[in-house]
Amino acid sequence: MRSRKAWIALSLAMAMGMAGQCAGMPLGIRPVAQVGVSMVQAEAAEKQLSEQDLADALAKTDGSECKKVENLASVHDPSIIRNETKKGDEGEYYVFGSHMGVAKSNDLSNWTQVSKAENDAASSLFGIEKPDGSIEAASFNDAFKKNAYTGKVKVRYAGSTEEAEVDFGSFDASAWNTARDNYSVSGNMWAPDVIYNRETKEYAMYLSLNGSKWNSAIILLTAKDIEGPYVYQGPVVYTGFSTEVEALSYKNTDLELVYGKLDALPEKYNKADNGTWGDFYPHA
Numbered sequence: 001m002r003s004r005k006a007w008i009a010l011s012l013a014m015a016m017g018m019a020g021q022c023a024g025m026p027l028g029i030r031p032v033a034q035v036g037v038s039m040v041q042a043e044a045a046e047k048q049l050s051e052q053d054l055a056d057a058l059a060k061t062d063g064s065e066c067k068k069v070e071n072l073a074s075v076h077d078p079s080i081i082r083n084e085t086k087k088g089d090e091g092e093y094y095v096f097g098s099h100m101g102v103a104k105s106n107d108l109s110n111w112t113q114v115s116k117a118e119n120d121a122a123s124s125l126f127g128i129e130k131p132d133g134s135i136e137a138a139s140f141n142d143a144f145k146k147n148a149y150t151g152k153v154k155v156r157y158a159g160s161t162e163e164a165e166v167d168f169g170s171f172d173a174s175a176w177n178t179a180r181d182n183y184s185v186s187g188n189m190w191a192p193d194v195i196y197n198r199e200t201k202e203y204a205m206y207l208s209l210n211g212s213k214w215n216s217a218i219i220l221l222t223a224k225d226i227e228g229p230y231v232y233q234g235p236v237v238y239t240g241f242s243t244e245v246e247a248l249s250y251k252n253t254d255l256e257l258v259y260g261k262l263d264a265l266p267e268k269y270n271k272a273d274n275g276t277w278g279d280f281y282p283h284a
Contacts (some may be wrong), residue, residue: 028252049157061079073103073111078193080108081203082225084196098190098206100125100140102227114227126221137229140185143175144209144219149233159258164260171235173217177209179247185209205230213278215240215248225270240272241265248272 050068073221075097082093084102086102091104091112100123102114115123126143127135158262160215174185205221222228235254242248250256252266259266271277 004111011211071110071112075101075103079193081194085226090216090226096194097190100189111280121272125228125230127231129231135229135231140189144185144232145172147234148231158258161199166257168234169254173209173235174248174254175234176215176217176238177211179211179215179245181212206236211240213240214272240277241269242272243270244273
């Protein structure tokens with residue numbers, strides 16, 4: 001069984017190596033009748049149903065049979081996870097979305113907002129690990145400045161079969177995504193995906209901090225409780241390296257954990273300054 005630190009290291013290392021109608025309804029509206037239509041359509045290939053059979057079934061779904069519920073929640077770019085450690089009044093299911101949108105449900109139809117509001121600096125969704133190991137809730141303005149995962153790590157540099165032991169380093173992820181155009185963290189915490197690690201018994205959140213000119217970073221955060229606080233462990237992917245903006249130098253990233261000591265930014269990554277990054281590489 002791997003230790004918690006080993007699982008975090010593995011998560012980071014693996015990623016580093018990878019250089020109301022029935023249609024269009026919001027959360028909380030469930031197409032009860034449409035489920036039946038989907039089943040009919042799915043069985044059509046086996047039973048060779050006629051077009052009239054399908055037409056008769058579809059005629060029953062004019063929207064009048066849609067089940068509308070009262071408890072709705074607004075969550076953008078949603079990712080749903082089942083609560084593996086449910087306790088108290090926590091929900092059976094959680095949906096996480098951009099800008100700290102979080103909601104919970106017991107039936108996937110009625111949703112209760114967990115966060116007070118999107119981009120809420122007073123939210124306890126994020127936290128910081130203190131020297132004694134305890135977790136303290138923190139504003140998103142402070143939560144991504146210093147990674148909790150530190151110390152020696154073993155790496156295998158690109159093009160080498162030998163392993164080397166190096167310091168993992170410290171990476172201010174919020175300084176990266178706010179380096180251009182007076183960007184802030186608020187409004188730029190995008191598309192989190194949360195999974196449960198049964199080995200470490202922790203929830204892991206992968207979150208994109210978006211910048212204005214490809215200078216974005218996907219980071220890993222972990223929490224014991226599904227509602228947080230989630231603690232920033234380290235960077236996973238960087239994009240938008242720059243030789244013109246000091247804050248976006250590769251020296252401020254984990255690039256040398258992949259390549260070893262570099263004298264200059266590899267040319268293949270030097271695309272942001274001339275505006276061609278998106279032509280060659282994706283936006284984190």
